[in-house]
Amino acid sequence: MALLMQEDTRFGLDRKIRLLGPVRLDSGAEFVPVDIAYETYGALNADKSNAILICHALTGDQYVASTHPMTGKDGWWTRMVGPGKPIDPARHCIISINVMGSCMGSSGPASIDPTTGAAYAMGFPVITIPDMVRAQALLLDHLGIETLEAVVGGSMGGMQALSWAALYPERVKSAVVIASTARHSAQNIAFHEVGRQAIMADPRWNNGAYYGHEAPSSGLAVARMAAHITYLSEAGLTEKFGRRLQNRDAKSFGFDADFQVESYLRYQGLSFVDRFDANSYLYITRAMDYFDLAEPHDGVLAKAFARTKTRFCLISFDSDWLYPTAESRRIVHALNAAGAAVSFVELSSPFGHDAFLLEAPEMNRIVDGFLRAGEQS
């Protein structure tokens, strides 16, 4: 992927740009230069008022509605983004940015540090969700987009949407926050720590300096497996797999994947390592664990939105135990206290946290209605 600096290639697919930055990081450091990989769908209108930023989740990427170059799979949110969908390139200029710290083209631990000519590895700075948002704002500056019609995200994407509204209240007209939270709980941190320890326990991790050698795939696969359980509900797992065996009713009395759920989890782990960098997994989970929007405001979440002009739409799913409805409700209470316009719905789904990525007609109707109302105002 070439570094594209030409103005006429700012919009379209497979964009990557190097911005001089700097991004001022929450750690106090400054980061330069900043590579940003992104996709756009649809054209920016004359008054530049139709831009919608889609923020991706932990292991997501910029390929929200276009084919993933490594897996060959469709974009990860074609149910929400595309012709005739709530977020529609015929109406919107849709921008999707690979987050800083990730591994699909934006600056991350696998990127080459221009000062050394080698991968940053663990020399990459520890970043936060607001840091990711600051890097995204640099790209919007470059694209000449001052105000977003909306910023939309599920899970970690929702954390970015909330951070956008908190950091740049004048730049965000609407925010859609799905299956998300304003802070990582002790249990959230605990699960991520298991994943990190699994990666770091893999001798091939080698303190992060594995580029050019075998990657710590075993550890990363275990991390993915543990995380994947948190994306599904207990009832959903029971419905999908129950205690069904791979090989009809013959238990192997061994340690192969006897149960379908074991085989499914192993597949999730193994297929993940082909498309994701273990160090990125460390950095992004760290950013999520550090996330607590209220923390810089004496623990009072409403203060994070004191200057807000954004209208908000929050959606949670009743079977999501990773970021349960109570976390969305806490955000709604804070937004109410801050005097923000906010609508909130808890949807029913058997699919747990992953519900936001699946077919959910109600979710689509809500997002569609919310965005159209914003366009008319």
Add this chain to the structure above:
Amino acid sequence: MALLMQEDTRFGLDRKIRLLGPVRLDSGAEFVPVDIAYETYGALNADKSNAILICHALTGDQYVASTHPMTGKDGWWTRMVGPGKPIDPARHCIISINVMGSCMGSSGPASIDPTTGAAYAMGFPVITIPDMVRAQALLLDHLGIETLEAVVGGSMGGMQALSWAALYPERVKSAVVIASTARHSAQNIAFHEVGRQAIMADPRWNNGAYYGHEAPSSGLAVARMAAHITYLSEAGLTEKFGRRLQNRDAKSFGFDADFQVESYLRYQGLSFVDRFDANSYLYITRAMDYFDLAEPHDGVLAKAFARTKTRFCLISFDSDWLYPTAESRRIVHALNAAGAAVSFVELSSPFGHDAFLLEAPEMNRIVDGFLRAGEQS
């Protein structure tokens, strides 16, 4: 620890015996010889009617009320077992047996296979919860105990108690089943599979043949960490740790254990590997995953208790999401359908699955009342 065959040493502490067996295993194999390590507290009365068997959980052992020889810690259930407690050596002959497959003296993968002179390792047969119970029955035969006043267990101990009542209805007068289930759910299996994969991903695991070499401690620690999260409730973790940092309010912006919950989990992982064998963890989790009391009865749990004469006491905890109350209720319904005498209480606790190991005066009152009523009948 010597093999004790003398009749006069059958009762007391630090007992270990080799029985000729065989144990007929659910896999179809026969296992001989069977080493059984156990502890007893209190004396068997003249008519041998006061024996209570305590069954331990996944990582438990026979040291229910005596000092653990490796950790130097008190027994794991001194809140329930001991002078003045519901299970009292002044009144009961208390027997606690290390389960087959474990690593505290009973036959397990770390034991020496007498036919080869080397550790069984993965040559140890895959066993089930009923297999563990069959081995325990051999010991009771040896001790001359035909009928148990009660069999008592929490978590996997409860699975054994249920299996005792199902396999040997005439030998079990009362059964106390706490925080347990009659089958492992898809989510239960999934978490265990993560743990097994973490162990097997550790190169030092070496297909189980690590005895005499370095053990796969990193993998086992990760397995323990993942499992430990399931033992605690989300609310309990929040109450105990929240987002509190190790180092007051200074985030390290690195990958050390910044949050107290990370440090706690790491400690749980590291301290576990000193006292537990990784292969035993594989075998016992497999036994738990295979556990489904209804399976041999066309999926009808009540049929497992068709011949029951046992009276049952079931206790669940409202914050236990590993074996939630619904699983206890399912057992109660089956016991009702089988015409068994059963009492059931859901207790309130913030501590999740681990609640049964902690101070729980209500639980103690219930067990005490249930056992005393049984003694008077």
